[in-house]
Amino acid sequence: MDNWEIAKILKEIGEYLEMEGEAFKPRAYQAAGEAIEEMDDSLSEIYKRGGLKALEEIPSVGVSIAEKIEELLKTGHLKYYESLKKKTPVDLSQLTTVEGVGPKIIKKLYEKLRIKNLETLEKAARAGKIRKLEGFGEKSEENILKSIEFLKQSGKRFVLGFILSQVEVIVERLKRLKGVEKISVAGSIRRMKETIGDLDILIVSEKPGPVMDFFVSMPEVKQVLAHGQTKSAVRLKNGLDADLRVVEKKSFGAALCYFTGSKEHNIALREIAIKNGWKLNEYGLFKSKSKNDWIQIAGETEEEIYKKLSLDYIEPEMRENWGEIELAKNHKLPKLIGYHDLKGDLQIQTDWTDGANSIEEYALAAKKMGLEYIAITDHTKTLAMTGGCDEKKLLRQMAFIDKLNKKLGGKPKILKGAEVNILKNGSLDIDDRVLAKLDVVAAAVHSHFNLPRSEMTRRISRAMANPFVDIIFHPTGRIINERPPYEVDVEELIKTAKKTKTYLEIDAYPNRLDLKDEHAKKAIEAGLKLAIDSDAHSINHLQYLKFGIAQARRGWATKNDIINTRPWPDLLKLLKH
């Protein structure tokens, strides 16, 4: 049993206990589940090394939960969990994805209508059975249906940033295997799309048999879908389908290109080949010697294929047929921002509000990552649920940061900031006189998501007109697979941002990625610079910056287009005050 499975079970226990109306236990299980999800070491290793005692060392895990983890590791089962599940046998992971449906409602729906999963929930809602239950009405039934509709649309795609580390573990393991000469991930993962449908791995191997055998018997595998000599496919326990293909060395580049896609990009490449009288497929680029007799002229690497097609090499993130082929032909491709180009992070939530770590812990973690500065941007007072800062608390935090900067010698430099809440009418919930004292001011929408498009656009534009607001955080408010963006005219926001010298953000948190690639591209085309921030709520989240960079690369951003690729003194010159 791996960490992921154990964390899921603990979190589900939390939900079951919430159904029972338990007051504090649910949070304990929830916290333990989350702590385990964030761990790098495997529980079974920890247990092997130090037994129960070592498990209890894990934060949020005490005697009782440690024993449960032990039972899971030893037997693969947990009696306690099973008895809870027996009492209310519902598909929690499915039902909790419906917005507005929580444990209490799930329990009621099960007891009154025997609803167990999305399918039976939708059926009951469509039949008008839910509105008749006490405490429910037409509106709640309608909202359930709406949410199910949204879930269906967002489909079964995985958020890249939440799954990539698991993918990397598998690839690393295969890479070390004897007989694997070359290996690469292809598909939408290689293009760093925000969500991915499956995992495609390509390898070169003289003896693929043992590699395939190894692949289908990995511990993450739940089901083997295919097991052949050149292709195997498995379904992983986390629900992801993974394909492994073996190709010949001379075809590796062609296969990589073919399976990386996008389909549209590949079609455009193939058209160029055809115009030259050639053909391009997953085995290579070929020209015809005589009828039905083709000679390979490229294919071992992607580079030589692009070169033969008279194109500059196109980075995977740009392969969407959004005009990149034209640019490659004319040697006008932008030099994309690199994955190590950020000098700082401008959005971090600390334990002053809803973050998990202290300012100092973030500073040390950022330094380790090579960042020169970080902005502390805790929430403000109208976001009461996070313990948002009022003016007084912000001033206290500023004084605290001054002291900490002295202590750490400015490495990294800690900037005083805030994620100021934009109120319904576009005004801010912190007084301008206090904003004036901050190094960097960001503003964001956290409520009233349902305003009409024009009103929402006006609201955010008004915030940008504030003389102290430098950045708008997560400008469209979407959460991938959970919530669509609010209605807002992004192009208008881009214009206003330029006019008011405000920047828009690419929030790098894996299920936000907001602005998304298309919008980032539009902003950059309009000459607006962007910020890439982690939106970290714990020091582990700082690593999410790379997904923001990926999104920027997908939007064709160069280093110059991103404000926080600059050292702090240069960035300072770009800010309003």
Added chain:
DNA sequence: GCCGTTTTCGGCCCGACTGTTTTCAGTCG
């Protein structure tokens, strides 16, 4: 059920929002 440089017992984030009610329960972050 976890945790402790306020505590080994007594706290545990808590207010906005929604949809249902007519004073509130449940969800969300």
